[in-house]
Structures are given as C-alpha cells and as structure tokens.
Amino acid sequence: MSKPKIVETRKVQKFGKSTLMISLPSEWVRIIGLKPSDLVRLEAKEDGSLVIIPQQILEKKSRGKEIKIVISSTTSEDILQRSIYALYIAGYDRIVIESSEGRISHQHMHSLRTLIRMLIGAEIVEQTTDRVAIQIFIDTERYSIDGLIARMISSIKSMLEFLLSSIKTLSPEHLKEISEIEFEMDRVHALAVRYVNVLNILGATPFLTEYRALIKSIEDIGDALTQASQVFIDRPDLMEVIRNYIGEKLDELKLHISYTLDILLESLVKGDIFMASRAIDLAIEAIKFVSKMETDVVPKYKSLDEYLRVKSFFERLLLICYNLQTASELGYDIAIGKHEETINIVATIKA
Missing domain, CATH: 3.30.110.20 (Alba-like domain)
Known part of the structure; x- marks a missing residue:
C-alpha cells in the first residue's frame, strides 16, 4: 500500500530573536513514526529546496541489504x-x-x-x-565516481601501451599483460556500477544514468583492446606486418587516444563543456585516422588471409574509437547538466 501524498503550504514563524521555524505536518509525522527528540537530517539542494530526512530512514538506507x-x-x-x-x-x-x-x-x-x-x-x-x-565490505565514502573512472582510464592507457609495445618488439609475451589488466579493470568496473547504484538508492548524486552508460563505454574500450591483442596471439607473425607498415602511425594513435581520455576525465571533474566538446572532436578525428590507416595499408597485404586477419585488428581499433566518441558525448551531457540557469558558451579568442 503506497503512502498518501502530502502537499501543504505553511507559513514561516519567527521563534526568538533570529530563528525561523515551521511545524511538521501531523499526518507525515504519524506515517513516519516521528517522536520528540528524534533526529532528522536537513539537506539543502542546488535548486534552493530543503529536504527533511528522518534519521531512521537514513539508517534503513545505509544498513546493509x-x-x-x-x-x-x-x-x-x-x-x-x-x-x-x-x-x-x-x-x-x-x-x-x-x-x-x-x-x-x-x-x-x-x-x-x-x-x-x-x-x-x-x-x-x-x-x-x-x-x-x-x-x-565497501565504504562508499572512500570512493568517488570520477576517481573510479580515472582508474579505468588508467587501465585503458596501460593496455594500449602493452599492445603497441608488443607490436614494436614483436613480443607476444607482452600481450598476456593486457588480459591481466582487463581483469583488474573489470573489477573496478563492477565496483563503479555498484557505487552508482548505491548513490542512486541514497539519492545523493545527479546524472547517475549518464555515469553508468559512460562507465560501460569505457569498459567496452577495454574489451576491444583485448580483442585486438587476440588477433596477434592467434597470429604473431602479423605483428611484423603492422610494425613495418604503420608502426609510427600507431604511436600517433596511442598519443591521440590517451590525450582524448585525459581531456574527457578533466571535463568530468571540472564540468567544462568546452573540454568535453573537444574530447568529442578528438574521438571523431581518431575514427577518421584509423580508417585512413586501414586504407593506406590495403595494397601491402601479401594474401587474402593476411588481409582478413589484419582487417580484424583495424575493426577493433575502430571499435575503440567509436566507444571513445560515445564516452565523450556522455561526458558532454554530464558537463552541461552541471550548469544551471545560464550556460556560457561565448568562445574566447586568443590574440
């Protein structure tokens, strides 16, 4: 049975020299079971409203489910x-x-x-x-959404480093580290999703749906990196093909993706829509860059099998960039949602 909705307008009364007060609705007090001397928490929201939460409800929310x-x-x-x-x-x-x-x-x-x-x-x-x-055993106060996202981004950058290092040195051994890093990132991903859901229960943070989708996009980048490494685990000889033809371009791509991830994270922390927009543009540039790399290397394949194998590698690189674009777009949604009433997008022109 749902509790009745209580909507009342009450006049603020003066109590003493400087204290203002209102009485609590008797029907609400009865439903909640509030008694004299019970504690309540007052939460001031960003829109200026004030929320009253009885301590017993807070304890029920924080008590382990x-x-x-x-x-x-x-x-x-x-x-x-x-x-x-x-x-x-x-x-x-x-x-x-x-x-x-x-x-x-x-x-x-x-x-x-x-x-x-x-x-x-x-x-x-x-x-x-x-x-x-x-x-x-998890203390939610030890974590933050942005902090957990930063850990996932750090894992992505490490996986990318090991992948390109394997290609440079023609060493399949380095590829094994990618799966280990992905395992650790999956652990952080699960914790991040749990953290978002707990915050949703407590009603403590806005944009939780966007954050969860963003976390999923970053995890998908890690999955695509693992799949890219699998191409060379199955056919180590193809690493030499990639290194000889586009080794330098892969270094450029790594720097580009890492920089985009850094910009994305900073835009989340600062709520900077210009930085978030820049991250989207960089992700789109990365997609075009990978597509051109693939086109440039097509004439250099020695066989159809070699072409199909390496094409699979490029497909994974494109998947990484598409997920990076999705993550950046979600970052923009979060950044712009943090602004109220006025959104200043007047560009500053440098002299």
Whole structure:
C-alpha cells in the first residue's frame, strides 16, 4: 500500500530573536513514526529546496541489504555467477546461498570463489555444507565516481601501451599483460556500477544514468583492446606486418587516444563543456585516422588471409574509437547538466 501524498503550504514563524521555524505536518509525522527528540537530517539542494530526512530512514538506507539465493545440484553455474554479480552491482551487502538439497557441490563452490576474486570487497564470511554467506565490505565514502573512472582510464592507457609495445618488439609475451589488466579493470568496473547504484538508492548524486552508460563505454574500450591483442596471439607473425607498415602511425594513435581520455576525465571533474566538446572532436578525428590507416595499408597485404586477419585488428581499433566518441558525448551531457540557469558558451579568442 503506497503512502498518501502530502502537499501543504505553511507559513514561516519567527521563534526568538533570529530563528525561523515551521511545524511538521501531523499526518507525515504519524506515517513516519516521528517522536520528540528524534533526529532528522536537513539537506539543502542546488535548486534552493530543503529536504527533511528522518534519521531512521537514513539508517534503513545505509544498513546493509541482504538477500538469499536458493540453489540445487542442477542449478547452472553460469546463472549462479550472474545472479551474484547482478546483486553485487545492485548494492546488496550480504548475499546468502543455500542449497535446497542440504549440500552445496564442489563445482558451485569453485564458481563462487572464482567470481568473488573479481568482486572488490567481497568475502566469504560463513560456510557450511549447505550454506554460504558472502559479505561485501565497501565504504562508499572512500570512493568517488570520477576517481573510479580515472582508474579505468588508467587501465585503458596501460593496455594500449602493452599492445603497441608488443607490436614494436614483436613480443607476444607482452600481450598476456593486457588480459591481466582487463581483469583488474573489470573489477573496478563492477565496483563503479555498484557505487552508482548505491548513490542512486541514497539519492545523493545527479546524472547517475549518464555515469553508468559512460562507465560501460569505457569498459567496452577495454574489451576491444583485448580483442585486438587476440588477433596477434592467434597470429604473431602479423605483428611484423603492422610494425613495418604503420608502426609510427600507431604511436600517433596511442598519443591521440590517451590525450582524448585525459581531456574527457578533466571535463568530468571540472564540468567544462568546452573540454568535453573537444574530447568529442578528438574521438571523431581518431575514427577518421584509423580508417585512413586501414586504407593506406590495403595494397601491402601479401594474401587474402593476411588481409582478413589484419582487417580484424583495424575493426577493433575502430571499435575503440567509436566507444571513445560515445564516452565523450556522455561526458558532454554530464558537463552541461552541471550548469544551471545560464550556460556560457561565448568562445574566447586568443590574440
């Protein structure tokens, strides 16, 4: 049953020499169960409104959410992992897994431990033959959205560095590091999505939908980089083809992408729409740059198989740039949304 909507207009009264006050609606006090001496938090919003939140509601929001998953011996390991992952990013703090048959199989336990290793702050705190409790120990005050995005961007730049280093040195060994970095970035990605969802529950930050889409776009860049490295893991000889024909251009592309990511991050932190717009322009330039690289190298392939393999590499580079454009456009949406009433886009002309 939904609570009735209470809309009232009350007159501000003077109390003492300098204090202004209003009384609380009796119907609201009754529904909430507010009593004399109870604490409430006052939150001043950017639009000038004031929100009153009873302490008991704050405690209920901050108290760890718990949920139970019941499984059987025929439960798919994949669906078990997906369920726990979904609950983790949804903001649950305690996830209990119980067997309907009195025993959790070794295979299911192995799946649980494998997944927990990639979830920052998740630990098994209780285990019996038929029950496992996972607790997520994360203090949201230690993190910020921009800080987590910065960590993901740093991982992207490292993956790009290892990919080009492998091509320069013709060393497939460096390619293995890309998968390791992606694993760490996936952990940060899951934490970032969880953090966004927790903030949404608390109603603490605007633009959360845009931030979540932005985080996904950055993760997609990492996935594309891993796929690009896989081309050379399968065919190490193709690294020499790329190095000989477009090695210098790849160095230029790396600097271009890294610079665009830096501009994107700075625009988020500062809410600078000019910087955000610049990031979009740079991402579009990167798409054109990769397309021209691919066109220039076509006549130099020795066989159809070589062409198809290297074309797959270029497709991944384009995917990186397209996702970079998407991320930059979302960054612009966030930056412009932080401005109120007046948006000054008067360009400054340098003398």
